[in-house]
Amino acid sequence: GQNIDQPTEMTATEGAIVQINCTYQTSGFNGLFWYQQHAGEAPTFLSYNVLDGLEEKGRFSSFLSRSKGYSYLLLKELQMKDSASYLCAVVGGDYKLSFGAGTTVTVRA
């Protein structure tokens, strides 16, 4: 089975940095995705990690440690529009995506 854990909620101030952690235990591993989802909308792709290390893409960065079953998404220079749910999803050995419950990030002025 797949077990993916991430915090339920996080709150931060506009302009600040927030780090969303994700730990996973899965049957097989073929990479980890981070998605952003606004209420009532479909998820949008943020990042994909399959090798250990940090991937930086503008204000968003994602890190993976396969040996620790751990990833984080780092959001810098937070903007109000970044208020959303962030989903950690792992591609298992069966090539299917298993999603964590999502972390709701609230950005305050």
Add this chain to the structure above:
Amino acid sequence: GAVVSQHPSWVICKSGTSVKIECRSLDFQATTMFWYRQFPKQSLMLMATSNEGSKATYEQGVEKDKFLINHASLTLSTLTVTSAHPEDSSFYICSANPGTDYEQYFGPGTRLTVT
């Protein structure tokens, strides 16, 4: 590129009726399409995986006779919720994979309300 559409975006139906949701990949061919369900404040739960021209593979606990999936072509998959009940009310999201990597491209979702 990599756009996936869903139709309808929302639908209200009466208990006992059937509803069909379409998922189309607009600018690529999808070897595999996936159907997810998402209840409020919960994450996406995979319902089934469909490959063009073959029967869908359903996840444990998903009734295949209730949720009929047809993957008629490389750009179209349909989900039919048969004999809908209020507990089927949910946000249904499809995704498509072109077969080049593991990324799935998501449709905008369909909000189903059964009264």
